[in-house]
Amino acid sequence: MEGKRGASMVERFEQLEVWQQSHQLVLDLYRVTQPFPADERFGLTSQIRRAALAIPTNIAEGGARGHRKEYLQFCYVARGSAAELRYLLRVSADLGYLSKTGWERSTTQLIRIEQMLNGLIRALRRHPD
Secondary structure: OHHHHHHHHHHHHOOOHHHHHHHHHHHHHHHHHOOOOHHHOOOHHHHHHHHHHHHHHHHHHHHHOOOHHHHHHHHHHHHHHHHHHHHHHHHHHHOOOOOHHHHHHHHHHHHHHHHHHHHHHHHHHHOOO
């Protein structure tokens, strides 16, 4: 039964709006960071992509664990990655690698994702195992 419960959580993560939105943000940021300077490939570009990828990845992995407490912990990690990403986007904009429009669009998406993550965390904290 535990395996079945875990499998159903894996199937559901893609139905979560927070996962869908964070997945879209990953795709958008891969495109936006493509023209960053070549000398940033292993620096800022890599960090932005890694932090962005960590959000939907942790939502998916947490759901696959099959236990609320573990899922909650992975959501906290995703939220931390979102905060990291917000700072990295700020640095990119301040260095002129990211346009004002690109920064505003990405930051708006990210703030929405953070709000949805907070809602998911609240829901997981309310429901016992």
